[in-house]
Amino acid sequence: MIVTMDAKHRLAVPLSQAAARPGDEFHVSYDAEEDAIIFRRSTTGQDWLEILAECPIPIDDP
Secondary structure, eight states, X not given: OOOOXXXXXXXXXXXTTSOOOTTOOEEEEEETTTTEEEEEEOOTTOOHHHHHXXXXXXXXXX
């Protein structure tokens, strides 16, 4: 599947390829070795503080 970025810098994945609903959350990471952006669906009920703690960028970074 090829996904193209639109003029507003958004990526749209066809619903037939990845069923998702508004409000679904995804973890996004960049794999430098593969030169790929990876989206993984977040499991529901996950602690947002735990997710925030995993963020590599400090919250007060401008």
